[in-house]
Amino acid sequence: MHVSPDAVPTMAFDWGAIKWFVTPSTVQGATGTFGEVIINPGQGHARHNHPDAEEIIYVISGEAVQMVDDGEPFPIKEGDTVHIPAGAYHSTFNATWRPLRLIVTYTPGGEEKALEAAPDLRVHGAGSVARWRQA
Numbered sequence: 805m806h807v808s809p810d811a812v813p814t815m816a817f818d819w820g821a822i823k824w825f826v827t828p829s830t831v832q833g834a835t836g837t838f839g840e841v842i843i844n845p846g847q848g849h850a851r852h853n854h855p856d857a858e859e860i861i862y863v864i865s866g867e868a869v870q871m872v873d874d875g876e877p878f879p880i881k882e883g884d885t886v887h888i889p890a891g892a893y894h895s896t897f898n899a900t901w902r903p904l905r906l907i908v909t910y911t912p913g914g915e916e917k918a919l920e921a922a923p924d925l926r927v928h929g930a931g932s933v934a935r936w937r938q939a
Contacts, residue, residue, distance in 0.1 A: 837913035848897030866904035
C-alpha cells in the first residue's frame with residue numbers, strides 16, 4: 805500500500821503537527837503506527853507515557869532535548885534514534901530556532917488515538933495546509 809502525505813489529515817497542536825501514515829484504524833491489517841512529527845521552535849510535548857506500547861523516535865532533522873523514563877535529559881539530533889519502552893515517561897523539547905522533524909512509531913499501534921483528546925488539537929483535512937499564528 806502507498807500512502808502520500810497529501811492523502812492523510814494533519815493533526816495540528818500549539819507545539820507542532822503530526823501526520824499518521826499507517827495506523828491500525830486507517831490501514832487494514834496494520835498492527836503498528838508510523839508517522840511524521842514536527843515540533844516547532846521553542847516548543848515540545850509534556851511528560852507522558854504510553855502504558856501499552858513502545859515508541860521509537862528517529863530524528864530526520866533538527867535538534868532537541870529528550871527525556872526517557874524520568875532520566876536525565878539528553879540532546880538528540882539528525883540521525884539519532886531513541887527507544888522508549890512501554891510505560892516509560894518521556895518528553896521531547898525543541899530548544900532551537902529550527903523545526904524538529906521526527907519519524908515516530910508505536911508498537912503495537914493505536915496510541916495515537918490518545919491525541920484526539922488534546923484540548924489544542926485541530927485537524928486539517930487531507931491535502932490542506934496547517935497554519936500557525938504568532939502569539
